[in-house]
Amino acid sequence: MSGQVLNLNGYTDVPDGKIAVVVTFLQMLERPEAPLAPAREDLALERWVSPDPDDYRRLFREVGEDWIWFGRLVLETGALEKMLAEPTRENFRLIRAGKPAGTLEIDYAVLGEPEISYFGLTPDAIGGGAGRWLMARAVEMAWARPETRRLWLHTCTADSPQAMGFYMSCGFKPYRRSVEIADDPRLLGLYAREKAPHVPVIE
Numbered sequence: 001m002s003g004q005v006l007n008l009n010g011y012t013d014v015p016d017g018k019i020a021v022v023v024t025f026l027q028m029l030e031r032p033e034a035p036l037a038p039a040r041e042d043l044a045l046e047r048w049v050s051p052d053p054d055d056y057r058r059l060f061r062e063v064g065e066d067w068i069w070f071g072r073l074v075l076e077t078g079a080l081e082k083m084l085a086e087p088t089r090e091n092f093r094l095i096r097a098g099k100p101a102g103t104l105e106i107d108y109a110v111l112g113e114p115e116i117s118y119f120g121l122t123p124d125a126i127g128g129g130a131g132r133w134l135m136a137r138a139v140e141m142a143w144a145r146p147e148t149r150r151l152w153l154h155t156c157t158a159d160s161p162q163a164m165g166f167y168m169s170c171g172f173k174p175y176r177r178s179v180e181i182a183d184d185p186r187l188l189g190l191y192a193r194e195k196a197p198h199v200p201v202i203e
Contacts, residue, residue, distance in 0.1 A: 012179075017203050019068075020181045024164065026172035027152040031143035036136035036170055043130060045104070045137050048091040051084055053077050059093065061191075063103050063120040067159045068196040070185035072118075090141075094121065094134050101125035102134055106142060114142045116153040135170050156180065158199050 014020040048056075057080075060072050072080060084091060088109040094102030102121040108114045116138055121131050142151045153172065155163040168174075186193050186201055193201055 014181060014202075017184055017187055018181050019158065019184045019199055020179060021156040021158045021199070023154050023156045023178045023180050024174050025152060025154045025176040025178070026167050026174050027150055028139070028170075028172050029150055031148075032139060032171050036139055037129060037133040040129075040133050042096060043101075043133050044095040045134070046093045046095050048093050050081075051091060053080050053084075056080070056084060056091075059100050059103055059122075060118075062122050065191055065195055066123065067120075068185050068191055068199065069118075069120075070182070070188075070190055073185065073190045074188070089117075092137075094125070094130065096125055096130065101130065104134055104138055106138060108145075112147045112149045114145070114148060114151055116142075116151065119153065131166065132170070135166075139170070158196060 057073060060069060063069070072083075075083065083089070086107075086109070088107060090106050090108070092104040093100045094104065096102075100122070102125055103118055105116070105118040106114050107117045119135065119138065121134070125131075139151065142148055151172075153167065155167060164174075184201060184203075185191055186195060187203060
């Protein structure tokens with residue numbers, strides 16, 4: 001009805017077997033004046049072209065299991081390979097002490113508005129500034145493209161409680177919020193039931 005305002009206040013039930021998270025979208029509208037992090041000799045960024053699906057899932061799971069990342073784990077192998085091979089999508093691995101310690105994916109599908117689709121560290125790499133170094137590389141690459149006018153990403157209430165403050169400290173500002181409902185990946189067998197206790201299993 002024209003002019004009618006929908007009242008969204010109050011509670012909304014979520015079906016058993018599902019999870020519901022609040023998603024916050026953040027954006028950066030101009031290139032930072034100074035680098036976000038100093039150079040590091042102990043860290044390297046490796047471009048990951050057409051990753052092997054099993055290797056990709058292994059790192060994705062290692063980075064995201066405490067936060068029950070599921071977006072890529074629910075894809076069949078063919079669909080995952082096709083997505084990772086998209087020409088607008090660039091994947092990277094953070095390398096520390098000769099082994100993968102984090103993941104970064106930037107999607108340039110929308111001209112001038114790249115998205116940091118995935119960003120995270122393995123548990124043993126958290127702390128010590130590796131995350132800020134990795135974000136500095138992402139920001140530099142995105143803004144090195146002359147057409148870039150906005151860089152954006154999102155986080156949610158299932159993610160690390162430090163994520164929001166970290167992104168904002170890097171210069172991102174919240175601009176939109178949504179609620180996402182999905183099948184609980186632990187009940188799909190993608191993760192053990194004890195993972196992400198801050199998002200309890202209800203079935």
